[in-house]
Amino acid sequence: MPARLDAVDLAIIRELQNDGRITNVELAKRVGMSAPPCLRRVRALEEAGVIRGYRAVADEKALGYEIVFFAMVHLASQAEADLAAFQNRIREWPAVRECWVLSGDIDFILKCVAADLKTFQALVGELTALPNVRTIRTAITLDRVKDEPIVPL
Numbered sequence: 415m416p417a418r419l420d421a422v423d424l425a426i427i428r429e430l431q432n433d434g435r436i437t438n439v440e441l442a443k444r445v446g447m448s449a450p451p452c453l454r455r456v457r458a459l460e461e462a463g464v465i466r467g468y469r470a471v472a473d474e475k476a477l478g479y480e481i482v483f484f485a486m487v488h489l490a491s492q493a494e495a496d497l498a499a500f501q502n503r504i505r506e507w508p509a510v511r512e513c514w515v516l517s518g519d520i521d522f523i524l525k526c527v528a529a530d531l532k533t534f535q536a537l538v539g540e541l542t543a544l545p546n547v548r549t550i551r552t553a554i555t556l557d558r559v560k561d562e563p564i565v566p567l
Contacts, residue, residue, distance in 0.1 A: 424567050431564040434468040479527035481534050482555045487522040490548040
């Protein structure tokens with residue numbers, strides 16, 4: 415069930431999504447309240463899991479990852495233990511930046527980064543060699559059209 419949020423909660427979330435480094439005093443000012451109740455609201459949103467965390471969004475290429483690619487993975491078995499084993503391995507893999515479980519004929523889609531083509535090929539080889547992996551299709555990205563890691567309000 416979605417959390418019950420009022421207009422002030424939504425305003426707080428909107429402001430924090432736009433600037434997660436905003437001070438509580440500035441946030442309170444922008445949402446039209448004093449700082450102490452604003453901080454209580456933010457903490458309540460965090461404790462309820464509505465706000466999951468804060469992070470810096472870094473540019474892959476600026477950090478030496480020239481290739482961003484997607485890997486569509488089809489497993490040989492969807493037994494609970496096999497799915498859990500695959501998911502646990504993916505969680506530990508730094509090159510895998512996102513992993514989503516899908517419905518349909520693809521079981522997982524992974525967003526991955528690689529420094530160069532040689533590293534990309536090695537990553538695909540490692541993915542292919544994982545237990546229970548039936549097939550992998552990859553697509554190297556050419557350009558980023560949109561990247562909005564926020565929830566529309």
